[in-house]
Amino acid sequence: MRSEQMFSVRGDLELLARTGHFFESVRTEFLCAARDLRTWSQPSARAAVRRRLRASEAVDLTTRKLLSPVALTEEESRDHLRLVRGEGAQVRINGSALPHETIIIDRRVMILAGRETPAGREYTVTTSRTLIDGVHSLFTALWDDSPDLETYVRGDAPHLGAGARAVLDALASGVTDASAARRLGISLRTYRRRVAELMTALEADSRFQAGLRAGAWGLRGRPVG
Structure with a gap:
């Protein structure tokens, strides 16, 4: 320079x-x-x-x-x-x-x-x-x-059970709520309730933020299909 x-x-x-x-x-x-x-x-x-x-x-x-x-x-x-x-x-x-x-x-x-x-x-x-x-x-x-x-x-990573991880994977896949609920074998209302519970566990204000925080903590779920 x-x-x-x-x-x-x-x-x-x-x-x-x-x-x-x-x-x-x-x-x-x-x-x-x-x-x-x-x-x-x-x-x-x-x-x-x-x-x-x-x-x-x-x-x-x-x-x-x-x-x-x-x-x-x-x-x-x-x-x-x-x-x-x-x-x-x-x-x-x-x-x-x-x-x-x-x-x-x-x-x-x-x-x-x-x-x-x-x-x-x-x-x-x-x-x-x-x-x-x-x-x-x-x-x-x-x-x-x-x-x-x-x-x-590792400091603040929440514990997610198999159900929560399956919901996390469904969110990451980008499918509609209705499709995700069918793949998980639960009702649409139950799926949306589990999404809300997941967001609470991840201290996220939006689904996008939940995905970011899950990725930052290295959280992975099982396949939903």
């Missing part, structure tokens, strides 16, 4: 072209706060950081990933996070949506993810120490208030 203190790019390819050397040369600290693993989708940047992680003993690199529960809704995502933890990264889960997704590299450059556009997602890149220090402080406050990955996954 030349002498700019702040500039914007659109799309992952332009972002990597302008900032890729920072990912390759990270020395002491790599911080990432994101809603889920799709925010930073450029595999070349991920690969660069993982290479530095593997050499962390030599460079004394601290890597911290702060994510929302949405990042845990898919088994593949949970497996990936456990993999990076095994390579030395620290992973914590914050209950908020983390709308202001960011990466801070060595406290010398910060990348803020913005809105999606037809030309790709917009990113703002800055080397302003004042801005970086301010966001770094906010990141640290959220980090200190967030449980690590395994603690979050």
